[in-house]
Amino acid sequence: MKCPFCGTFETQVVDSRVNEEGDSIRRRRRCMGCQKRFTTYETAELRLPQIVKHNGKREEYSDQKIRVSFMRALHKRPVSTEQVDAAIDHVNQRVLALGERELDSRRIGEMVMEELRKMDKVAYIRFASVYKSFQDVDDFQDAIREVDQ
Ligand SMILES: [Zn+2]
Numbered sequence: 541m542k543c544p545f546c547g548t549f550e551t552q553v554v555d556s557r558v559n560e561e562g563d564s565i566r567r568r569r570r571c572m573g574c575q576k577r578f579t580t581y582e583t584a585e586l587r588l589p590q591i592v593k594h595n596g597k598r599e600e601y602s603d604q605k606i607r608v609s610f611m612r613a614l615h616k617r618p619v620s621t622e623q624v625d626a627a628i629d630h631v632n633q634r635v636l637a638l639g640e641r642e643l644d645s646r647r648i649g650e651m652v653m654e655e656l657r658k659m660d661k662v663a664y665i666r667f668a669s670v671y672k673s674f675q676d677v678d679d680f681q682d683a684i685r686e687v688d689q
Contacts, residue, residue: 569577
């Protein structure tokens with residue numbers, strides 16, 4: 541960590557403390573060159589990945605898209621909105637826990653499939669049978685849209 545005053549790379553941590561919420565560490569540092577002190581903060585980076593589609597295009601991960609997939613698979617099935625919300629939460633948590641900058645859209649599809657399997661067998665089979673022959677969630681949504689019409 542470079543000293544912001546003189547640019548020296550050698551600094552010494554003189555004090556570290558975790559904040560009350562436990563999600564950030566504050567460090568007091570002293571520059572070995574000019575002896576000035578400064579503070580740095582360390583926090584965990586929780587960033588959602590870019591989704592890599594089978595055609596190579598990237599797009600932002602969006603739980604709205606995941607929701608559409610769930611809703612289509614669960615069409616007319618006895619599953620509550622709370623259950624769907626919980627399933628979307630699980631997917632979000634798993635995506636965050638992976639900590640990847642980029643994620644293949646197939647991985648997302650598999651996570652959706654696992655959640656559906658736990659929630660509703662019919663929806664799971666509906667999703668799996670259509671999804672498995674497609675490359676990503678968008679293709680699945682198009683296919684289901686056609687089936688619905
Ligand atoms: Zn300095």
